[in-house]
Amino acid sequence: MREVIKSKISIGAVLLSLAVLVVNTAVHGAIFIFFRNTALNPLITAVLAVLWGVLGVYFLYYTLNWAAEKYPDHLRGKILPYIFIGPAAILLGWLLIIPALRTFYLSFFNASSDRFIGFGNYAAIFSDRLLGVALRNNLLWVFIGTLACVSLGLLIAILADRSSYERIAKAIIFMPMAISFVAAGVIWKFIYYYQPGDEQIGLLNAIVMFFGGEPQAWTSMLQPWNNLFLIVILIWMQTGFAMVIFSAAIKGVPDDILEAARVDGAGEIRIFGRIIIPYISATILTVTTTIIVFTLKIFDVVMVMTGGQYDTEVVATQFYRQFFMYRNFGYGSTLAIVLLIAIIPVIIINLRQFRRQGGW
Amino acid sequence: MAAKSRRRGSKTVVNIVLGIICLIWLIPTLGLFISSFRPAADILQSGWWKVFPHQGWQTKDTLTLPKETDLREPIQVDGRTFSDEQLKAGVVVDGQRLQWENRRARTLNVQERGWEALPNFTLDNYRNVLSGKEYKLKQADGSETIQKGTGLSQAFLNTLTIAVPATVIPVLIASFAAYAFAWLRFPGRKTLFVAIIALLVIPLQVALIPVLKDYTALGLNGSYLGIWLAHTAFGLPLVTYFMYNFISQLPRDLFESAFIDGASHFTIFSRLILPLSVPALASIGIFQFLWVWNDYLVSLIFIGNQPSVQVISMKIADLVGSRGSDWHLLTSAAFISMLMPLTIFFLLQKYFVRGLMGGSVKG
Numbered sequence: 001m002r003e004v005i006k007s008k009i010s011i012g013a014v015l016l017s018l019a020v021l022v023v024n025t026a027v028h029g030a031i032f033i034f035f036r037n038t039a040l041n042p043l044i045t046a047v048l049a050v051l052w053g054v055l056g057v058y059f060l061y062y063t064l065n066w067a068a069e070k071y072p073d074h075l076r077g078k079i080l081p082y083i084f085i086g087p088a089a090i091l092l093g094w095l096l097i098i099p100a101l102r103t104f105y106l107s108f109f110n111a112s113s114d115r116f117i118g119f120g121n122y123a124a125i126f127s128d129r130l131l132g133v134a135l136r137n138n139l140l141w142v143f144i145g146t147l148a149c150v151s152l153g154l155l156i157a158i159l160a161d162r163s164s165y166e167r168i169a170k171a172i173i174f175m176p177m178a179i180s181f182v183a184a185g186v187i188w189k190f191i192y193y194y195q196p197g198d199e200q201i202g203l204l205n206a207i208v209m210f211f212g213g214e215p216q217a218w219t220s221m222l223q224p225w226n227n228l229f230l231i232v233i234l235i236w237m238q239t240g241f242a243m244v245i246f247s248a249a250i251k252g253v254p255d256d257i258l259e260a261a262r263v264d265g266a267g268e269i270r271i272f273g274r275i276i277i278p279y280i281s282a283t284i285l286t287v288t289t290t291i292i293v294f295t296l297k298i299f300d301v302v303m304v305m306t307g308g309q310y311d312t313e314v315v316a317t318q319f320y321r322q323f324f325m326y327r328n329f330g331y332g333s334t335l336a337i338v339l340l341i342a343i344i345p346v347i348i349i350n351l352r353q354f355r356r357q358g359g360w
Numbered sequence: 361m362a363a364k365s366r367r368r369g370s371k372t373v374v375n376i377v378l379g380i381i382c383l384i385w386l387i388p389t390l391g392l393f394i395s396s397f398r399p400a401a402d403i404l405q406s407g408w409w410k411v412f413p414h415q416g417w418q419t420k421d422t423l424t425l426p427k428e429t430d431l432r433e434p435i436q437v438d439g440r441t442f443s444d445e446q447l448k449a450g451v452v453v454d455g456q457r458l459q460w461e462n463r464r465a466r467t468l469n470v471q472e473r474g475w476e477a478l479p480n481f482t483l484d485n486y487r488n489v490l491s492g493k494e495y496k497l498k499q500a501d502g503s504e505t506i507q508k509g510t511g512l513s514q515a516f517l518n519t520l521t522i523a524v525p526a527t528v529i530p531v532l533i534a535s536f537a538a539y540a541f542a543w544l545r546f547p548g549r550k551t552l553f554v555a556i557i558a559l560l561v562i563p564l565q566v567a568l569i570p571v572l573k574d575y576t577a578l579g580l581n582g583s584y585l586g587i588w589l590a591h592t593a594f595g596l597p598l599v600t601y602f603m604y605n606f607i608s609q610l611p612r613d614l615f616e617s618a619f620i621d622g623a624s625h626f627t628i629f630s631r632l633i634l635p636l637s638v639p640a641l642a643s644i645g646i647f648q649f650l651w652v653w654n655d656y657l658v659s660l661i662f663i664g665n666q667p668s669v670q671v672i673s674m675k676i677a678d679l680v681g682s683r684g685s686d687w688h689l690l691t692s693a694a695f696i697s698m699l700m701p702l703t704i705f706f707l708l709q710k711y712f713v714r715g716l717m718g719g720s721v722k723g
Contacts, residue, residue, distance in 0.1 A: 032585050042514060042668075046521040049584045053525025057532050065626040080625055081549075084540035087533050088596055089552065094574075095593030096559055099567035106569065159378040162371060171709060172382045175389070178705035179698050180654030182673040186680060186694035187392045190687065201407045201687075203391060236388065268370070293561045300656045304680055316657075319565050324661075329569060336566045347561050354557050 017067035024060055031056075060087065100340070106333035113329045121334035131335075134313040138296060138342075140227050141234070141314060145295045148235045150288055153242025158272065160243070161250055170247065174240035181237070185304030188233045227312055233301050238294065242287050249283040250276060285353060289346055296343055315339050396695045397481040400688035413475050421470040422461060429466050437468065485692035512696055515672040519653060520700075521584060522671060526591035527649040530599050531641055533592065538603035539629050543612075553604075559597040567594075568661055575662060582666045590662055591652050599644050606640035607633060642711045650701050672697045 031052055035045070064083045068076050110117050125131045156173055160166045176184065193202030194217040200206045205216065253276055261271050277284075299316035306312045313321075315335055323332030394408045410416075423437065434441045437458060442451055447468065450459035457471040489512050540546070541553050571590065572581070580586030614636075615628045623631070634641070656673045663669050676693050679686065 046517050049521050050524045054528045057529050081540045081544040081546035085537040088537035091593045096567050099570035102570035103566050162374045163378045178701040180673050182676045183694040183697050186690050187388045206407050297563045339563045340566050
């Protein structure tokens with residue numbers, strides 16, 4: 001009896017769900033073409049576009065679910081999960097996974113992607129001086145940047161925990177997180193600014209001159225140290241992130257353990273090294289991973305501060321240059337893949353960490 | 361007792377050290393903020409810290425020397441003799457500094473050391489940057505050129521139009537997916553979820569070239585839809601992971617009864633899960649918003665140089681590139697771009713920080 005009803009409804013339901021998909025595509029396509037072809041007042045365009053973007057997704061799920069409702073129970077139970085994760089899976093597949101594979105494929109072709117050259121690009125990358133510099137700089141960024149962010153973040157979290165103005169201090173340190181790299185670039189350009197002559201409007205040079213030093217062109221002439229001055233910007237921006245997470249983790253250390261250690265006469269430094277650090281080691285790993293990943297991809301700072309000149313190039317800026325200025329698709333793809341390969345150990349650590357957290 | 365007072369003593373040290381660190385952290389932004397209100401000429405002539413009271417030379421008096429004074433000969437001033445070079449650089453006698461005000465008119469400034477400040481503030485920089493009005497620039501050779509300001513208002517609007525949907529869309533899509541991963545059983549669930557975790561760390565550079573090709577073929581380049589989709593896909597892994605952590609922690613019996621009453625998963629999701637997840641939605645939403653607002657690379661690639669959709673970070677990057685020394689424009693433009701994120705940051709800091717911890721601190 002139930003079997004009969006099931007098969008009866010299915011045909012209509014299948015047609016209906018197909019119709020829903022077609023209607024969705026058509027509606028969004030029509031709106032898209034409308035926006036592309038009509039010139040409205042910018043403010044009206046903005047409002048309409050925001051409305052479309054926000055309501056459009058909900059509309060998609062709503063109609064898909066509505067179609068699924070027409071299926072019999074046991075089929076619906078099988079379809080529904082895929083409706084829920086479908087859009088996410090399709091977007092990730094289309095815009096991340098497949099492109100990554102295509103980039104991998106392109107990395108074996110020449111500049112205009114029409115001749116297979118095997119590992120030619122990979123060989124070329126490691127013999128090109130500029131790319132060597134880019135790889136060296138990326139290493140500098142990852143090591144110095146991550147080390148400084150993590151240790152400073154830990155230090156500030158500990159200090160803030162014991163200070164009398166914890167919230168303000170944390171807000172101040174965390175604030176640069178809200179600033180874009182481009183704006184931060186302007187801020188720091190202004191600090192490192194150098195002009196020949198006596199009057200310096202850059203703070204760093206003014207300080208150096210106050211102590212009787214010579215003003216310097218920090219981000220250009222002082223190679224290879226200029227990279228360090230760029231890394232300082234990353235530290236300024238990312239330490240707040242590390243600090244907030246460490247601070248939460250430190251507050252999670254049970255008080256009775258700390259008290260017991262104090263009663264036993266352990267000093268604060270000893271407590272820090274023997275109790276707090278081991279207790280929050282998982283968090284330290286997470287934060288380190290996040291910052292390493294972030295630093296490997298660094299692009300904006302270098303682009304805004306020096307444009308990659310004066311030997312400050314990193315892999316991401318080289319990638320941009322190869323692809324968009326020299327139109328060398330093979331090289332560009334290969335650089336992206338080198339970046340990906342560099343990140344693989346981090347992916348593995350992350351997955352392992354996730355499994356240990358009781359995920360699966 | 362002794363231990364307690366020692367701890368209080370160390371607390372003072374902690375406060376001072378932390379205070380110094382905070383000061384160092386604040387100074388860069390403070391400098392930008394002050395500079396953005398200073399007249400263009402002032403910015404180029406003196407550091408921003410000169411707006412605070414500081415010791416400097418102030419003109420107390422002006423001496424006029426006889427017109428026929430020969431500048432090549434030693435010059436007599438009040439019975440003392442100086443050379444032209446000395447007076448050019450300024451020479452200090454009895455705590456007073458003598459310096460030419462105008463060599464041709466033979467006038468000398470008599471200056472004394474004292475406290476001074478340069479509190480000249482103006483809103484012109486902001487007006488310039490926001491309105492894109494035309495302004496005249498004197499060139500070194502004396503000719504005047506007319507340059508157009510940057511017109512940040514349009515870019516501000518564009519950024520907002522991109523950032524709001526690019527926040528709502530991924531958060532909604534990710535929440536649906538997270539609900540399915542947490543509470544529905546279906547084949548391929550594990551594999552898909554592990555794939556998303558792995559995608560967390562994939563550098564988006566890997567995807568840019570092929571996506572750009574697809575976009576060109578579909579006409580999505582430079583369109584709002586295209587950039588929303590790009591931001592959505594690049595943000596999805598993290599947002600999904602984060603929402604999964606939250607939604608999977610909700611107690612099952614909370615919606616089991618609703619399910620027995622005949623509510624569908626969709627109804628449970630919209631009526632129960634979404635309202636219950638507001639704290640998590642808010643915190644990850646704020647993050648996604650800040651990232652999109654502050655993004656440079658994605659917009660640079662998918663928007664290119666179409667002024668009608670250009671975002672604020674690109675405008676500023678252009679300013680840095682093309683007119684590196686127009687500090688009055690750069691500083692105010694940078695500050696305008698920071699207004700929105702900073703407001704959000706200070707208003708919603710509570711959620712922001714709590715949300716950050718929810719996702720990453722476990723055990």
